[in-house]
Amino acid sequence: MTVTPHSPAEAERGPVKRGAVEHLAGRLARTGGAARLRVLPFPSQVELRLDDEDADCFGPRVGQFLDCGMPAPGTATGEGDPHILWAGPGWYLIVDRPDRAPGILAGLHDALGGDCGGTCGSAVDVSAARTVLELSGPSAGDVLRHGCALDLHPRVFGPRRCAQTQLAQAQVMLHRTAPDEYRIFVRFSYADYLTRWLLDAMTEYLPA
Numbered sequence: 001m002t003v004t005p006h007s008p009a010e011a012e013r014g015p016v017k018r019g020a021v022e023h024l025a026g027r028l029a030r031t032g033g034a035a036r037l038r039v040l041p042f043p044s045q046v047e048l049r050l051d052d053e054d055a056d057c058f059g060p061r062v063g064q065f066l067d068c069g070m071p072a073p074g075t076a077t078g079e080g081d082p083h084i085l086w087a088g089p090g091w092y093l094i095v096d097r098p099d100r101a102p103g104i105l106a107g108l109h110d111a112l113g114g115d116c117g118g119t120c121g122s123a124v125d126v127s128a129a130r131t132v133l134e135l136s137g138p139s140a141g142d143v144l145r146h147g148c149a150l151d152l153h154p155r156v157f158g159p160r161r162c163a164q165t166q167l168a169q170a171q172v173m174l175h176r177t178a179p180d181e182y183r184i185f186v187r188f189s190y191a192d193y194l195t196r197w198l199l200d201a202m203t204e205y206l207p208a
Contacts, residue, residue, distance in 0.1 A: 003093055004120070009108065009168070016030045019039060019123045020043070020131045020188050020191035020192055020195075021131065021191050021192055021195045024192070024195055024199070027112070027199050028195075028199070030147065030169060031199070031202060031206060032207060033137065033139075033205070033206060033207045034137050034138050034139035034205040034206070034207070035135065035136075035137040035138075035139045035140055035202045035205040035206065036135070036136050036137050037133060037134070037144050037195070037198055037199065037202065038131070038133070038134050039133055039134075039195075040132040040133070040134055040183070041098060041141065042096065042099075043095055043097065043098060043127070043132050044082075044094075044096040044097060044098060044099065044100040044101040044104065044125075044127050045064075045093060045094070045095055045101070045125070045126050045129070045130060045185075046093070046094040046105060046124065046125055046126065046127075046133075047087075047092070047093055047094075047123070048062070048084075048091070048092040048093070048094060048108065048121060048122070048123050049090055049091055049092075049121055049122045049123075050090050050121030050122075051090060051121070054121055054208045058066075058111070058112065058121055061111035061112070062108060062111050062112075064109075064111075065107045065108065065111050066082050066084070066094065066104075067079070068083060068084055069189060071084050071085065071092070071162075072086065073089075074085055074086060074161060074162065074163060075160055075161060075162065076160050076161070076162045076175055076177075077160075081095070081097050081100075082095060082096035082104070083095055085162045085173060085175055086106075086162060087162075087164060087173065088164065090121075091105070091186055092109075093126075093173065093185070095132075097136055100153075101125040101127050102125075103140070104123075105125060106122055107176075108123040109123070113119050122207065127163070128188065129187065129188060129208070130185045130186060131185075131186055131187075131188055131191035132183055132184070132185050132186075133183070133184040133186065133191075133194070133198070134181065134182070134183050134184075135181070135182045135183075135184060135198065136178075136180055136181040137180055138175055138180050138200075139205040140180055140181065140182055141180075141182075142205065143198065143201050143202050143205065144174075144182065145169065146164070146168075146201040147166075147167050147168035147169075147197065148165060148168075148174070149165070149166070150163060150165050150174065152176075154179065157176055158176060158179075159176050159178050159179060160176070160177075161176050161179060162174060162175040162176070163202075163205065167184065167186075168193075168194060168197040168198075168201075170186055170190045170193065170194045170197075171184060171186075171187065171190075172184050172186045172194070173185035184198075193200050
């Protein structure tokens with residue numbers, strides 16, 4: 001979310017970004033040990049849509065631009081940033097460091113046009129639409145199981161797996177980035193609710 005500055009000093013610096021759960025920073029800072037929760041600071045997120053018939057044309061082009069292959073269903077690709085999450089048939093979420101969305105959009109515009117005729121898909125900056133939480137630690141999976149119906153066993157949902165699911169009745173994108181680390185993409189309007197729910201679910205796993 002972007003807030004318009006009001007003071008002359010703020011106006012000179014430009015718009016100030018405000019996170020959805022900044023007011024919970026103190027509680028987040030007290031997590032750790034078996035389970036740690038933090039907010040990733042404003043990662044770039046670009047939503048990509050394409051028709052099935054355009055995939056053969058589009059895939060190699062976007063892969064060359066991002067240096068990252070297109071993911072198979074239920075998976076994520078990429079080493080670090082950028083990386084791509086499969087969100088559904090013909091639906092992808094490209095995630096990168098903060099303030100990279102304009103460059104990604106420009107590159108995708110070129111990749112989607114080209115000589116394959118017209119436009120092969122659409123790309124939209126959705127960075128402000130979701131808050132990204134990172135839950136880590138040896139008990140991270142146990143915390144999620146309190147409110148998520150997915151089978152999180154490593155043989156089923158290991159690193160580089162992702163899925164759209166419900167967590168505590170909130171719609172999320174869940175991405176397992178490491179054996180004991182998950183990223184949770186949640187709509188901005190649900191971020192406060194879900195963060196509070198996670199903090200409560202973590203209580204038994206936190207240091208005394």
